[in-house]
Each structure stands twice: as C-alpha cells, then as structure tokens.
Amino acid sequence: MVNFNPNEPIYLQLMNRIIGEIVRGQRKAGEKLPSVREYAVDVGVNVNTIQRVYRELEYEAIVETKRGQGTFVTSNSERLETLRDDKKREIVHHFMKNMQEMGYNKEEMVMSIKLQGDEE
Template identity: 45%
Template sequence: MEFNNNIPIYLQVIDKIKQDIVSGKLKPGDKMPSSREYSYELGINFNTVARVYKELENEQILFTKRGLGTYITESREQIEDLRYRMAKNLIVSFIEGMKQLGYSKKDMIKFIEIENNNIERIE
C-alpha cells in the first residue's frame, strides 16, 4: 500500500480497511493480522497500527477476542451502516463540490446519469 505522507497515516489505513470491508475483500468475521505483523506488512509504525485497531474497535467495526486476535465485525448491520456512512460522505462532498462549481440539483443528477451510462458502456 502506498501512503501519502501529507495526511495522517492512521487515517489512510482506517480508510483502506473500511473500503476492503465494504467492497467484500475483507469478510465479516475475518481475522486481521496482529498489530506487529500488520505494521511489517504495511511498512509503518507499530503504534500507528495499534491506533488504527483501537479506533476501529471504538467504531465497532473491529473487535478483539481475548487471546485470539482482532476480527472484523460479524454484524451485517454494522457493515451496512458503514457502507451507508461512507457513501453519504462521498455524496455530501460531491454535492458541496458541484455547488461550488455552480451546478443546480437538476444538472447534478443529469450529469450523474450521463457519466454513469458512459462508465457502464466501457465495462
């Protein structure tokens, strides 16, 4: 994983894990590597990884089984909720950005439809 040193690294790792969960790369109940192993894998500081795990546990996206390790939540609701929140963030920043460029709601929606069709055609 490539990192952008201009933004806190722990945030980037958190985003990546969330993406992987939502996209299905990481399945509910999957075991995460230990903090140490994960820090080797990513080539980053151990304490950063520890912080990532702690924050994701606070958000109830990861949980720790005492003595066994850290796991992805098995709760479908949690994951759906995460997916929703991530999508919402994207939409909110999209709307704000487009507003700044002077697009109206109608034009925004039209634009989405056009570009979506374009993308689907390529796929």
C-alpha cells in the first residue's frame, strides 16, 4: 500500500513513482512492469487508475505495451537519457523556486550546495 498525497491526482503520483524508479535505475530498459491488476493490488488502487498510468507513460514513450506480453520500460536509451535530464531540471527548478521564495539569491544557493557536498 502507498500513502498518497490528497492534493495531487493518484495517477500522477504513480507515474512519478515509476519514472523515479526508472531514473534511479531500479527499473531497467526493457524490463517488464507488473500487470495492471498486480500493480493495482500492490499499491491499493483501482485497476482503471493503473491502466491510465500505463497509458500516459506509453503516450510519453517511457513504456511500451506489447500485446499479449505486457508493459515494458522502453529500450530507447535516448528517451531514457532525456527522461533523466528532464527529471533533473524539474528538481533543480523546484529547488531554485523554493529558495528564491525564501529570499536566497543564486550565489547563496550555489554556496549552500557546495557546503552540503563538502559535508557528505
């Protein structure tokens, strides 16, 4: 079961979950995803929600459905690299927006990232 954010559509949260797994390398190119029914039971949502998730991911060329075989992470390495870059830009954008809202300028943001990196 997954704890969902009530302020965001469940299908988007599940799409982002799968995209995150792909970007982190937890799901590999060409890997078969769970069946719609199996994934619905795993996360505790309606089958129709998972069908929408898979359909949207297919529309974005992140997965491909092979009739009678299931749904698979795309084997297109260029698409996967673009997905990874898009996710990185999205995270950086949110970080910068949040920091700007707190009153930090770009130099302060860069310095905090450098300091944080030195601590790890």
